Amino acid sequence: MHVHYSTExxxxxxxxxxxxxxxxxxxYSVLGGAPLLGKVPGVKDVPVAAVGMLGYLVLAGFxxxxxxxxxxxxxxxxxxxxxxxxxxxxxVLETYCIYCVxxxxxxxxxxxxxxxxxxAGRRRVG
Numbered sequence: 001m002h003v004h005y006s007t008e009x010x011x012x013x014x015x016x017x018x019x020x021x022x023x024x025x026x027x028y029s030v031l032g033g034a035p036l037l038g039k040v041p042g043v044k045d046v047p048v049a050a051v052g053m054l055g056y057l058v059l060a061g062f063x064x065x066x067x068x069x070x071x072x073x074x075x076x077x078x079x080x081x082x083x084x085x086x087x088x089x090x091x092v093l094e095t096y097c098i099y100c101v102x103x104x105x106x107x108x109x110x111x112x113x114x115x116x117x118x119x120a121g122r123r124r125v126g
Contacts, residue, residue: 012097012098012099014098016095017094017095017096018095018096018097018098019095019096019097020097020098020099020100022093022095023089023093023095023096023097023100024047024049024097026093028048028085028088028092028093029047029048029049030045030046030047030048031045031046031047031048031051048085049099052078052103055074055077055078056078058074059071059074059075059078059110062074068114068117068118068121069118071114071117071118072111072114072115072117072118074114075107075110075111075114075115076111078107078110078111079107079108079111082100082103082104082107082108083104085100085104086100086101086104
């Protein structure tokens with residue numbers, strides 16, 4: 001979120017292939033803009049970073065109340081969205097953001113852990 005709203009030089013501006021400022025100031029960095037998901041009624045430029053932070057909080061909430069299936073489903077949705085954004089970075093912007101790649105790594109690990117947790121819960125019940 002800080003990078004999205006900042007106009008300063010970013011510490012992750014490493015070279016022409018790694019620059020969080022370019023990624024986080026692109027039209028793809030907000031929901032409600034035409035490039036990402038099309039015009040969404042009532043949604044005006046919500047930063048993707050805010051959606052990601054909310055998603056992680058929802059996952060934590062589901063995990064705290066031990067809703068294994070919802071955790072796994074949420075992780076799969078988050079992973080799919082993160083992979084879509086990585087595709088945008090690679091094929092459209094041709095620039096990566098270290099925060100985005102880190103988030104992809106985290107949601108990938110969380111998805112694997114959630115799948116294992118879900119499977120373990122199914123085996124114990126069945």
